[in-house]
Amino acid sequence: MVYGALDIGGTKIAGALIDSGGRLVARSQCATPAQGSAEELMAAVDAVLDDLAASPEWAGLSCLGVGCAGPVDTAAGTVAPVNIPSWRGFPLVDRVRAHARVPDGIRPVLVGDAVAMAAAEHWTGAARGVDNALCMVVSTGVGGGLVLNGSLHAGGSGNAGHIGHISVEQNGPLCPCGARGCVERFASGTAIAAHALESGWVPPAGAAPTAAAVAAAAREGDTRALAAYDRAARALAAGIAATIALVELDLVVIGGGVAQAGETLFGPLRRHLDGYAVLDFARGVPVVPARLALDAGLIGAAAAAATGLPGAGRGAPGLPAGRP
Numbered sequence: 001m002v003y004g005a006l007d008i009g010g011t012k013i014a015g016a017l018i019d020s021g022g023r024l025v026a027r028s029q030c031a032t033p034a035q036g037s038a039e040e041l042m043a044a045v046d047a048v049l050d051d052l053a054a055s056p057e058w059a060g061l062s063c064l065g066v067g068c069a070g071p072v073d074t075a076a077g078t079v080a081p082v083n084i085p086s087w088r089g090f091p092l093v094d095r096v097r098a099h100a101r102v103p104d105g106i107r108p109v110l111v112g113d114a115v116a117m118a119a120a121e122h123w124t125g126a127a128r129g130v131d132n133a134l135c136m137v138v139s140t141g142v143g144g145g146l147v148l149n150g151s152l153h154a155g156g157s158g159n160a161g162h163i164g165h166i167s168v169e170q171n172g173p174l175c176p177c178g179a180r181g182c183v184e185r186f187a188s189g190t191a192i193a194a195h196a197l198e199s200g201w202v203p204p205a206g207a208a209p210t211a212a213a214v215a216a217a218a219r220e221g222d223t224r225a226l227a228a229y230d231r232a233a234r235a236l237a238a239g240i241a242a243t244i245a246l247v248e249l250d251l252v253v254i255g256g257g258v259a260q261a262g263e264t265l266f267g268p269l270r271r272h273l274d275g276y277a278v279l280d281f282a283r284g285v286p287v288v289p290a291r292l293a294l295d296a297g298l299i300g301a302a303a304a305a306a307t308g309l310p311g312a313g314r315g316a317p318g319l320p321a322g323r324p
């Protein structure tokens with residue numbers, strides 16, 4: 001028995017067959033024709049599926065998870081990824097289901113990329129065995145997914161855990177989503193680099209002004225770089241504290257490119273969280289780095305399909321191995 005998984009993002013379309021222990025047994029990948037037409041994009045997805053279907057393990061396929069950059073609508077089975085402009089309300093679930101090699105009894109299970117990351121960390125990563133966790137991706141955007149009472153909580157349309165668009169400053173800067181003061185507006189890699197530049201930081205000659213370059217400067221003690229990370233960490237801490245107050249968390253896991261800054265981010269984040277999460281039940285929740293990196297999207301899509309999120313047509317097989 002294997003679980004099938006697709007992970008569709010703005011830069012790559014990946015697919016895998018994953019065993020019941022969370023290990024990849026077959027893999028395929030291509031670049032996303034992000035500016036292509038809707039059909040060109042779907043042709044790339046079909047090609048990845050063709051590739052997987054050519055693997056001998058395909059015969060044991062028991063479910064198929066489809067992770068996609070958000071927003072997604074898991075109830076409708078459609079996607080509208082911000083960074084894939086030609087897919088707006090695109091019926092991804094029906095199109096994957098219509099692929100000639102996808103067996104009749106298998107209904108693809110759509111999952112947003114941040115929720116997939118949470119599913120992956122819960123199955124085989126940093127949140128394994130934890131009943132209540134927030135798993136976040138802090139990268140060019142800020143996303144998240146929730147595990148509550150031991151199960152993935154995706155919400156009715158698959159977007160629960162959207163911590164990047166919790167407002168932490170009522171009159172703060174306008175966010176592209178239309179609201180003000182969203183966590184993402186302070187804590188995304190883009191926001192960190194922009195704030196450092198605005199305060200006078202200059203990247204080394206020949207280097208791009210990225211959050212990673214700001215982190216390198218922070219490690220060398222550049223006060224403007226440190227301030228940009230402190231500001232990001234504070235916004236994250238406020239959003240995390242709000243989430244802890246609402247649902248009581250046992251653990252917070254943070255992955256994504258910005259988390260690669262390590263203690264430059266995690267140090268001030270834990271400090272600020274101590275200041276925001278002050279009620280007895282909210283205090284001292286550990287914040288740790290994600291354990292799964294490159295394949296989290298694939299592993300999470302498989303986990304979401306295997307545990308039978310809404311939309312998982314035929315009997316969900318469950319996750320016998322590796323799952324507490």
Ligand SMILES: [Zn+2]
Pocket residue numbers: 164165166175176177178179182184
């Ligand atoms: Zn927003």
